Amino acid sequence: MAHPRRWSILGVLCLALLVLSVDNMILTLAIPAFMRELGASPADVQWILDAYILVFAGLLITAGSLSDRYGRRRLLIMGLGVLGGASLLAVFADQPWQLVACRALMGAGAALAMPSTMSILILVFDENERRKAMSIWGMVSMVGIVAGPTLGGLLLQHFWWGSVFLVNVPLAVLGGVGAYxxxxxxxxxxxRADPLGVLLSIAGMAGLVWAIISLPHEGWSAPVVIALGAAIVALVVFVRWQSRAPHPMLPLAMFRDRNFSGAAASVVLLVFSTAAVQLALTQFLQLVLGYDAMTAALAFVPLAVAVAAFNLVGATLAKRVSNRTLIVAGMLVIAVSQGVFALIGPGDGYPLLAAGLVLMGIGTGLATPGVFATLMGAIPPQHAGVGSAVSDTIQQAGMALGVAALGSLLSAGYLAALPAGVPHGARTSLAEALGTAARTGSAGLAQVAREAFLSSMSLVSTAAALLSVAGAVLALAVLRRRTPAHVRD
Incomplete structure (x- = not known):
């Protein structure tokens, strides 16, 4: 039954989610400050960014299981406390390794808190209102993704680099007090506890995510291959152990539900196809159109507005159509948006990009509530925490895979599109090519590099569009026609 204070509870959960999403995105503009003020090398910067993701993804399933066992509100408050405390410590860092350690601790706090936000939501809302609540939840997540870089830019314009961490502290305190x-x-x-399952899941997920985020930079080097192999072995043993353990931390029976497995696969394809496209668009805005970081962040506002508006539209349509219909329609619209990105040429400015962002926002706003309502609706209430953690883990793994795979395709396409005779240093990336062109005064090199990048971005956008279509076909084929009792699909 629906909880009488469910809308107040949703407000607190959205505040907690805003803390987590803003924290994850706010660092995107602070990298130059870290290099300048802390003497961070490019490798240090990579670890500052990746330490959070690595610990977060590695601990999610364990944290979800712990929330089911020891209390979802308790883990939410603990997670916000750890995140706020680590953010406060980060303010006083004066060495890159200290900041890396603080970021890892922030990832642990986020992992403790994140599964509880969605699991509590599905418990306090009944089926009739759950999609509307998830629409609002998803809208707040998108607001945080856009607001993070924007807020980071404002803080860095007026304060020192530590302000991007300090802002987390009052938000975490408010979220924790509200949750209590x-x-x-x-x-x-x-x-009973499942310590072997805990160790295997952490080792497997941490190794997998590390290999994925290292692959674009190191290629198939020995450490990457070893980490990937060890991760696969740990995850295979984890699955076998969970199927035989008397008290498994992850009930594998969830994956036998077509709605759960189908929605999970749809989530992977959705985040896989959109993450790398947004990576390419960020470079397009700054390196092709010449926007500064702050303006580039604001350029994504149409995406956030469209997501917010069509999350609510999707929640309204949920009274008349099924989750499956919304997912299929949303992913097809996303495919169209990626087709628009593929058409952007050297003479096109921001308007065509803005049209594609609006379409992507419409598709995301329609598909996301249906995907998560289907996913979480298939999870038994007693496993809400670990089920939510599986959902979050799937998103993180899909996003990392998308950035690694399509990011590599972006680099390979750029290299293939460059004509012969381009200097070696300019062949590594568009940023390096523009730097070489600026040093040598070669306007022709800059033009050729931009055209090669646009060709590569078109290739990546086309691949992403095909993946989005595949996601729509998969949802149509696998998901059941489950709708509210008064609705026929």
């Missing part, structure tokens, strides 16, 4: 005051405690049935 409003959110009810809930947990699954008492069961």
């Amino acid at each position: 005051a409003v959110v009810p405690e809930s947990r699954g049935p008492a069961r």
